[in-house]
Amino acid sequence: MTGYDTADVLVVGSGIAGCAAALAAAREGADVLVVTKATRPEDASTDWAQGGISTTRGDPESLKADVLAASDGTADEDAIDVLLEDADDAVEDVLLETLEVEFDEAGDDFDYTREAGHSVRRILHVDATTGTHILRPFLEYLDDHERVEIRQDTAALELLTHEGRVHGVVTDEKADGNPVYAGATVLATGGVGVLYPRSTNPDDATGDGIAMAALAGAEVADLEYVQFHPTAFDGDDPFLLSEALRGEGAVLRNGDGERFMPDYHPDADLAPRDVVARAVAREREGTDEVVLDVSTLEDEFEADYPAIAEKCRDRGIDGDEIPVAPCEHFLCGGIDVDDRGRTSLDRLYAVGECARTGVHGANRLASTSLLEGLVWGLRAGADAVGNGNDGEVIEAPDLRNSDPELPERFAAEKFVRLQRTMDEYLGLERDLEDVARAGAVLRRLKGEVDAYTRTRTSRSLYELRHACVTALLIARSAAENPESRGCHYVVDEGANQAEPETPADD
Ligand SMILES: Cc1cc2nc3c(=O)[nH]c(=O)nc-3n(C[C@H](O)[C@H](O)[C@H](O)COP(=O)(O)OP(=O)(O)OC[C@H]3O[C@@H](n4cnc5c(N)ncnc54)[C@H](O)[C@@H]3O)c2cc1C
Numbered sequence: 001m002t003g004y005d006t007a008d009v010l011v012v013g014s015g016i017a018g019c020a021a022a023l024a025a026a027r028e029g030a031d032v033l034v035v036t037k038a039t040r041p042e043d044a045s046t047d048w049a050q051g052g053i054s055t056t057r058g059d060p061e062s063l064k065a066d067v068l069a070a071s072d073g074t075a076d077e078d079a080i081d082v083l084l085e086d087a088d089d090a091v092e093d094v095l096l097e098t099l100e101v102e103f104d105e106a107g108d109d110f111d112y113t114r115e116a117g118h119s120v121r122r123i124l125h126v127d128a129t130t131g132t133h134i135l136r137p138f139l140e141y142l143d144d145h146e147r148v149e150i151r152q153d154t155a156a157l158e159l160l161t162h163e164g165r166v167h168g169v170v171t172d173e174k175a176d177g178n179p180v181y182a183g184a185t186v187l188a189t190g191g192v193g194v195l196y197p198r199s200t201n202p203d204d205a206t207g208d209g210i211a212m213a214a215l216a217g218a219e220v221a222d223l224e225y226v227q228f229h230p231t232a233f234d235g236d237d238p239f240l241l242s243e244a245l246r247g248e249g250a251v252l253r254n255g256d257g258e259r260f261m262p263d264y265h266p267d268a269d270l271a272p273r274d275v276v277a278r279a280v281a282r283e284r285e286g287t288d289e290v291v292l293d294v295s296t297l298e299d300e301f302e303a304d305y306p307a308i309a310e311k312c313r314d315r316g317i318d319g320d321e322i323p324v325a326p327c328e329h330f331l332c333g334g335i336d337v338d339d340r341g342r343t344s345l346d347r348l349y350a351v352g353e354c355a356r357t358g359v360h361g362a363n364r365l366a367s368t369s370l371l372e373g374l375v376w377g378l379r380a381g382a383d384a385v386g387n388g389n390d391g392e393v394i395e396a397p398d399l400r401n402s403d404p405e406l407p408e409r410f411a412a413e414k415f416v417r418l419q420r421t422m423d424e425y426l427g428l429e430r431d432l433e434d435v436a437r438a439g440a441v442l443r444r445l446k447g448e449v450d451a452y453t454r455t456r457t458s459r460s461l462y463e464l465r466h467a468c469v470t471a472l473l474i475a476r477s478a479a480e481n482p483e484s485r486g487c488h489y490v491v492d493e494g495a496n497q498a499e500p501e502t503p504a505d506d
Contacts, residue, residue, distance in 0.1 A: 003178070004396070007033035007149075008389045009381065010168055010182035012156045012209065014038065015046035016131075016370055017352025018188030019138040020377025021341075021384070023094065025186075026147040028385040033180060034148065035171055037155035037459070038204055041139050042132075045190050045201055045353065046370065049131030050242035050308070051115050052103075053374070054367040055091055057122035060084040070117040070272045070365035072486045076358025082339045083359050083368070086375045091124070094374060099137040102126065114247035115366035116270040123367045128242045128305045134370065154178075156208065157462045159185065159216040159348070162394045166216065166348040170396050172459050177399035183389030186349040186380055187213060187335065188373075192226070194463075195471050196328035196427075197419040200232055200240045206463040207470030209354035213335045214473055219344040221356045222333025223470075224477040224488040227364055228428050229329035230276040231292050238327050239311050241292055243366045246270060249298045252280065253321070255289035274363045274487045277326040281428050284325060295320035326428055330369060332360040332487060333477065341380025347387050349380040362486025399457045410452060411460040417445060418467055422474075429491045430478055439475040446472060 008030035011018045022032045038044060056063045064080050095101045103124040104111040112121040126133040142148045156169040160179060168181040189209030193201025214220050231246070232238040246252075246269045254260050264279040265271035271279075280290050294301045301320075302309045312322055335343050335350035337357055343350050352373035359372050425431075425438035446468040453461050484490045 004393065005033065005178065005180045006389065007031055007180060007182045009033075009184050009186065009384045010035070010180050011186045011188055011381075012169060013044070013188030013190060013352065014041040014139065014150060015044035015188060015190055015352055015373065016134060016138065017355075017373035017377040018186070019135070019142060020094065020374050021186045021188060021349070021351055021381035022142055022148050023098075024378040024381030025385050026142075026145050028382055030147065030385045032148045033182070034142070034150045035154040035156060035180070036150070036152050039153045041150055041152050042135055043202055043204065044135065045205065046131045046135045046373070048200070048202065048240070049134075049370055050128040050240055051244040052113060052123040052125030052130045052367050053091065053095070053134070053370040054087070054118070054123050054365075056084055056087050057112060057120065059120070060087075062119060063122065066117055066119055067359065067365045067368060071361030071363050072272070074361030074485055076361065079339070079358035083372060083375055086378070087371055090374050090378055091371075094378070095134060099134070099141060101133055101137065113244050115243040116246055116267075116276065117272050117365045118247070118367075123244070125244065127307065128244060129307050131370070155459050155462065156189075156212065157399070157459070158397060159212050160394055160396055161216045161345070164217070165346040167392060167394050169212075170399065172399070172462075177396060179396035181393055184347045184349060184384035184387040186341070186351060186384055187354055188350075188352045188377065189354045191353040192331050192470055192474075193328050194415075195418065195422050195467055195474070197423050198232065198238050198325075198327040200229055200238065200327060200329045206467045208463065208466040209350060210334055210473065211466035211469035213343060213345070213348065213350060214469060216345060216348070218348060219336040220334065220473055221336040222362070222477070223331070223474045224481050225332035225360070225362045225486055226328060226426070226474065227273060227330040227332055227487045228277045228326040230273060230280045230326050231324040232327035232329075233311070233315065234288075234323040234325040235315055238325075240329070241308060241322060241324060242305070243273070245292065245294060245297065245305065245308075249296045250292050250294045251296050252276070252324070253291050253293050254283040255287035272363055273366065274489070277428055278489060280324065280326050290324055291321040292324050293321050330364055332356075332362065332364050337376070339379065340383040341376045342383065349384055351376045351380045362488060407456055407458040407461045411464040414445060414449060414464055415467065418442070418464075418471055421445075422471055426474055426478055429489050431491050432479065432482060435475060435478045439472065439479060442468060442472045442475055
């Protein structure tokens with residue numbers, strides 16, 4: 001072995017969940033190393049979060065009812081109780097007092113906003129760039145912390161495991177791999193957007209943490225629940241049009257200029273995300289035309305959503321009607337964890353979007369992901385310190401880095417096949433025969449990738465392999481679940497079809 005690094009707590013990922021875990025562990029006196037494969041630590045989904053972060057606003061029971069309703073009754077009530085118990089203290093302690101995030105205010109109070117599925121205004125935000133205003137100060141704070149080191153452009157490739165215990169990871173920091181040994185390892189690697197051709201996620205979202213954990217034998221759960229956002233910009237390089245826009249009065253219209261959501265759900269444009277996404281897809285059939293009409297907003301579009309307005313202008317949209325289509329947005333399932341973020345493997349934790357806490361069930365309520373990442377990150381980071389660091393160094397695999405050019409081309413080609421398969425067979429609506437077909441295609445693809453990687457290694461090949469493994473796990477979960485619930489909509493099930501429920505009444 002050429003050399004290695006050590007840490008009391010190793011955190012993989014620099015989004016809100018990884019930052020929260022690092023903060024909590026450092027506060028307990030641990031030496032923390034955060035590695036992120038991004039070249040700038042702020043390049044994470046967290047930075048792109050728009051609408052905001054939910055609070056209970058003094059009424060946890062009503063937030064619990066909304067989380068449960070959005071999940072179609074499938075969320076785990078004990079997990080929601082954990083979220084609600086810690087939510088307001090975590091926001092107060094970390095975001096308001098430690099990081100001094102200046103959320104938008106109205107008069108003497110915060111300017112709480114509302115998004116689909118929320119029965120009241122309870123979401124803190126900074127216009128529609130909330131994630132940036134949370135993550136940047138978080139990273140700055142950790143950067144200045146004497147017990148925390150943040151290492152960018154460093155990808156975790158494999159977990160180091162021995163007899164069911166995780167001892168750290170191998171990173172690609174050196175050409176032949178660089179092991180980092182840690183008392184506890186916290187995976188905070190985010191989502192899986194890159195598995196689909198259209199996603200709101202950054203390019204790093206290749207499902208690495210889920211695949212690494214599963215390959216090491218950790219339990220995963222609820223992976224069939226891939227959430228598609230109803231209102232992504234319809235065009236190349238899609239971006240999100242926050243649900244807060246509909247929360248503040250924007251409405252969806254079809255190719256005939258008619259509102260259609262009242263035909264699908266009593267809450268119309270503010271129905272749960274999965275219902276709206278399927279309705280948008282249905283209305284686009286044959287015309288490819290659905291727009292988000294922002295002329296009905298109670299806010300000023302340009303003044304109150306400057307970042308979104310600018311992106312629209314960049315794409316040549318200067319009127320009130322923005323073309324939208326559903327696109328992959330969030331994974332509700334992930335690495336199975338308990339109320340402290342502990343996985344089924346000793347000394348391995350998972351937090352944030354790569355974890356499955358049970359809070360989201362089959363469909364996530366808007367603005368609860370940042371909150372879940374914050375709460376579970378803090379819990380896991382504090383718990384992880386208790387493992388100590390026994391300094392045990394186990395054998396790390398040798399990585400055979402080769403000329404990067406060939407693997408790049410191979411990975412790019414295979415990624416296209418992977419994305420096409422996921423889009424065709426594991427999208428917004430699923431047919432169980434297609435799901436089985438997807439499993440077969442993905443198994444073949446993984447076989448080709450495994451054969452290729454026997455003699456070559458590079459970050460992009462690892463990402464491809466992780467994406468294949470995660471895609472296969474999604475296909476397996478979908479195949480094992482014939483019931484339509486939330487984001488997993490089985491067209492041949494017969495029940496729960498997203499037909500219009502009531503005739504239009506507006
Ligand atoms: C456009 C957009 C808008 C959103 N708006 C909201 C909102 O308003 N409210 C809300 O609650 N949620 C929102 N979400 C969802 C929410 O932002 C994410 O679910 C959440 O930020 C995930 O946080 P995380 O810390 O788990 O992961 P991320 O923030 O995605 O961070 C993952 C980190 O892991 C790193 N990483 C990945 N693999 C590796 C590896 N192998 N080695 C090293 N590092 C690795 C990445 O580089 C990155 O640093 C939005 C998401 C998007 C994409």
